[in-house]
Amino acid sequence: MTATSSSGLCIWYYNCAQTLALQPGKTYYWRIWNGSTHTSGQPFTVSQCGSNNDDLYGLCVNANPIATGQDPPAREYADLGVKWVRSIMYEAGFTPPVEAQSNVKWLVIFNSETIPQGSMSWNDYVVHFANEVYRIVSQNPWISAVQIGNEPDIPQFHIPEYQYAALLKEAFIKVKTLPDPPIVISAGLASGAVSGGQYLDNVKSYWNGVVYFDKAALHPYQAVAGGIGWPAHGNMDQAINEFYQHTAGRQIWLTEFGIAYQQVNNDQQAQAQYLANCYNLFKTLKDGNKPIVEVAFWFAWDDRTHWNPYSESYGLVDLDHNPRPAWYSYRGVSTASESARRNKQSLISDNSSTVDPGRTHLFSIYPVPAGDMLNVKLDGSKFRTRLSISDLHGKELITREWTTADPHVESLSIERLRPGIYIIHVESGGHSEKLRFIHY
Numbered sequence: 458m459t460a461t462s463s464s465g466l467c468i469w470y471y472n473c474a475q476t477l478a479l480q481p482g483k484t485y486y487w488r489i490w491n492g493s494t495h496t497s498g499q500p501f502t503v504s505q506c507g508s509n510n511d512d513l514y515g516l517c518v519n520a521n522p523i524a525t526g527q528d529p530p531a532r533e534y535a536d537l538g539v540k541w542v543r544s545i546m547y548e549a550g551f552t553p554p555v556e557a558q559s560n561v562k563w564l565v566i567f568n569s570e571t572i573p574q575g576s577m578s579w580n581d582y583v584v585h586f587a588n589e590v591y592r593i594v595s596q597n598p599w600i601s602a603v604q605i606g607n608e609p610d611i612p613q614f615h616i617p618e619y620q621y622a623a624l625l626k627e628a629f630i631k632v633k634t635l636p637d638p639p640i641v642i643s644a645g646l647a648s649g650a651v652s653g654g655q656y657l658d659n660v661k662s663y664w665n666g667v668v669y670f671d672k673a674a675l676h677p678y679q680a681v682a683g684g685i686g687w688p689a690h691g692n693m694d695q696a697i698n699e700f701y702q703h704t705a706g707r708q709i710w711l712t713e714f715g716i717a718y719q720q721v722n723n724d725q726q727a728q729a730q731y732l733a734n735c736y737n738l739f740k741t742l743k744d745g746n747k748p749i750v751e752v753a754f755w756f757a758w759d760d761r762t763h764w765n766p767y768s769e770s771y772g773l774v775d776l777d778h779n780p781r782p783a784w785y786s787y788r789g790v791s792t793a794s795e796s797a798r799r800n801k802q803s804l805i806s807d808n809s810s811t812v813d814p815g816r817t818h819l820f821s822i823y824p825v826p827a828g829d830m831l832n833v834k835l836d837g838s839k840f841r842t843r844l845s846i847s848d849l850h851g852k853e854l855i856t857r858e859w860t861t862a863d864p865h866v867e868s869l870s871i872e873r874l875r876p877g878i879y880i881i882h883v884e885s886g887g888h889s890e891k892l893r894f895i896h897y
Contacts, residue, residue, distance in 0.1 A: 511540070512540045512541060512562075512751060512752050513540070513736065513739060513740065513748075513750070513751070513752060513753055514537075514538055514539055514540045514541070514736070514752075514753070514787070514790075514791040515539070515540065515541035515542070515543060515564070515710075515711075515712075515752045515753055515754035515755070516534075516537070516539045516541070516542055516543070516754060516755055516757070516758055516773075516787075517543045517544070517712075517713055517754045517755065517756040517757040517758065517762060518542055518543070518544050518757065518758045518759070518762065519544055519545065519757075519759075519761075519762050520542075520544040520551050520553055521544070521545070521546070521547045521549070521551045522549070522551060523547065523549070524761070524762075526759060526761060526778070527757075527758070527759045527761050527762050528542075528544070528758065528759070529758055529759075529774075529778075531553070531554045531555075531556035531557035531560065532556065532560075534557060534560050534561045535560045535561075536788070537773075537784070537787055537788050537791060538787075538788055538791030539560075539561050539791065540561060540562065540752070540791075541561060541562050541563070541564055541601075541602075541752050541754065542557070542561045542562070542563050542564070543563075543564040543565075543566065543604070543712055543713075543754045544563070544564075544565060544566065545565075545566040545568070545570060545571070545607070546565050546566065546567065546570075546571045546593070547570055547571065548570065548571060548572070548573065550593070552597065552599075553599060558599040562601040562602070563599055563600055563601055563602070564601065564602040564603070564604055564640075564642065564710075564712070564752075564754075565600050565602070565603055565604070566603075566604045566606075566607050567586075567589075567590050567593075567603055567604065567605055567606075567628070568605075568606050568607050568614075571589075571593075572585070572586050572589045572590070579620055579623070580623075582624075583623045583624050583627045584627060586624060586627070586628060587624075587627040587628045587630070587631040587632075588631065590603060590605075590628050590631065590632055591631045591632055591634075591635065594632055594635060594638075594639055595635055598637070600639055601639055601640065602639050602640035602641070602642055602672075603628070603632060603639045603640070603641055603642065604642040604643075604644065604645070604674065604712060605624060605625045605628045605629075605641065605642070605643065605644060605670075606621060606624065606625070606643075606644035607644055607645055608644065608645055608646065608647040608676065609621050609644050609646075609656075610644075610646045610647065610648040610652065610653055610656040611647050611648050618656060618659040618660045618662075618663070619663055621644065621660055622660045622661075622662075622663035622664060623663070625641075625643060625644075625660065625669055625670060626663075626664060626669040628641070629641045629669040629670060630669070640671045640672060641669075641670050641671045641672075642670065642671065642672045642673075642674050642710050642712065643657065643660075643670040643672070643673050643674050644674060645674040645675060645676045645711075645712040645713055646674065646675055646676065646700075647676040647678070647713075649690075649691075649696070650675065650677065650691070650695075650696040650697070650699040650700040651699060653675060653700060653703075654699060654700050654702065654703035655703070657673060657703045657704070658703050661705065668705045668707065670707065671707065672707050672708050672709065672710045672751065672752075673700070673703070673704035673705075673707045673708075673709055673710070674709070674710045674711070674712040675696070675697070675700045675709055675710075675711055675712075676711070676712065676713040676714065677690070677693060677696045677697065677700075677711065677714055678690065678713070678714060678715060678716065678756075679716050679720060680692060680693040680696050680714075681693060682694075682731060682734040682735045682738050683730070683731070683734030683735075683737075683738070683875075684734075685716075685721060685727055685730060685731040685734060686716060686721075686731065687720070693735060693738055694738055694741075694742060697709060697711075697739075697742055697749060697750060698742065698749070701744070701749050706744075708747065708748065708749060708750070708751040709749055709750050709751065710750075710751055710752045710753075710754075711739075711750060711752070711753040711754060712752075712754050713754055713756040714735065714753060714754070714755065714756060715732075715755050715756040715757070715771045716728055716731050716771070717763075717768075717769040717770050717771045718770055718781070718783075719768060719769060719770060720769070725781050725782050725783070726782050726849045726878065727849070728781070728782070728783050729781070729782035729783040729785065729786035729878055730786070730849060730877050730878060732755060732783050732786045732787055732790070733786045733789065733790050733876055733877045733878070733895075734877070735753070736753065736790045736791075737790060737875075737876050739753050755773070755783075755787060756771050757771050757772055757773075758772060758773050758774060759772045759773075759774055759776075759778070760772035760774075760775065760776055761776065773787055782878060782893075785878070785893075785895055786877075786878055786895060788826070788895070789826040789876070789878070789895030789896070789897050790876060790895075790897055819835070819836055819838070819842075819883045819885055819888060819890045820833055820834060820835050820836060820844075820881075820883045820890065821833075821834045822834070822881060822892060822894060825894055825895070826894065826895035826896065826897050827871060827894055827895070827896050827897070828872075828896075828897060829870065829871065829872035830868055830869065830870060830871065830872075831846075831868075831869045831871050831881075831894065831896075832866050832867070832868050832869075833866065833867045833868075833869060833881070833883075834864075834865075834866050835864060835865055835866070835867060835883070836864055837863050837864035837865070838885040838886055839886075840885045840886030840887075841858070841859070841860055841885065841886075842858065842859045842883065842884070842885040843856070843857070843858050843883070843884045843885070844856065844857040844858070844867070844881070844882070844883050845857075845881070845882045846869070846871070846874075846879050846880070846881050846882075847879065847880050847882065848877070848879060848880075849877075849878060849879075849880070854874060854879070855869060855871070857869075871896055874896050875896075876896055876897050877895070877896060878893055878894070878895055878896075879893065879894060879895075879896055880892070880893050881893075881894060
């Protein structure tokens with residue numbers, strides 16, 4: 458048997474048994490030689506050991522210099538707990554700041570905006586495209602994954618299946634000859650789980666049983682999660698499970714998903730809750746012990762990444778880069794470092810607070826975001842004091858009352874609350890203060 462890997466390993470066996478130590482994250486190719494002919498098997502990628510969705514949290518940006526303001530400062534990726542960043546690469550190219558290269562992994566989209574077809578025939582373009590992807594990735598070692606095309610299954614960007622099959626196959630084969638090849642992601646499909654799955658099946662039908670992608674991508678915008686979303690787009694879990702039936706067992710990367718706050722009755726809190734609902738749902742979808750969704754990229758960091766930012770605002774930040782509730786929700790559910798989790802900047806002040814500006818705060822809370830316990834530090838009052846925690850619909854879930862209270866810390870168990878955004882409200886002596894916090 459001959460075993461070849463993406464790092465160039467080649468081993469011959471003759472009448473013996475041997476155990477190979479394979480590297481997680483690497484793609485391997487193999488074939489069997491019986492003395493006269495070779496029989497090739499499907500390439501496979503070794504899963505990361507103990508996969509537990511550590512890389513789940515992705516974010517869509519536009520890092521090209523001409524797309525002003527569509528990507529955050531490098532330090533914000535770490536603050537948000539982002540693991541993967543996705544950006545298209547225009548023909549002129551871009552290079553992220555050094556800090557952004559070390560803090561996160563990059564998925565780069567390659568399509569006709571990166572490598573124009575010009576007057577080339579499709580067959581010539583396929584070869585040229587693959588060579589250019591190879592060249593760009595070889596010169597930019599910060600690229601950890603490549604996505605070949607974007608939404609070829611919808612009319613705006615349509616590529617017939619046989620043409621896309623040739624493009625993806627050629628690019629996959631070419632980049633896998635690199636010493637440290639990137640993960641190859643199929644184009645994100647946006648026509649729905651069923652029709653997108655059929656498109657992917659049609660693409661695979663041109664490959665004679667071999668699969669030329671490491672991960673399969675879907676764009677399930679507005680699918681319902683936790684009761685929020687558009688029913689016409691179906692339920693998020695059903696869409697993902699349906700699409701998974703078409704991926705040949707490859708994990709799914711949701712290379713775009715999201716909802717604009719205008720699409721949920723102009724409610725930014727509902728948008729934030731939708732984000733949390735989706736990420737918490739993704740963690741539950743498994744094929745045995747393997748997560749079905751490996752990475753999910755919220756679309757997007759900045760509203761301008763969408764072509765119509767004023768009426769469809771998907772961003773974690775607004776046009777002035779002020780964080781929306783969705784920003785805090787993202788950080789609350791992400792696998793951020795403990796230092797990011799303890800960062801009290803994730804506390805959101807409620808503008809409806811009626812605290813007297815000359816009065817000290819009635820209370821403070823920590824840690825923020827909060828896990829199973831939330832500590833409430835009360836400043837003390839000679840008046841009757843009432844504390845409540847409610848959801849974003851105003852339903853009270855936890856209440857406490859004191860006739861009078863000395864300064865003390867009240868530790869509240871919130872482990873039974875679902876992950877999301879909640880409001881804590883303290884009233885005492887005619888004064889009232891509210892704060893929002895994230896429970897993960």
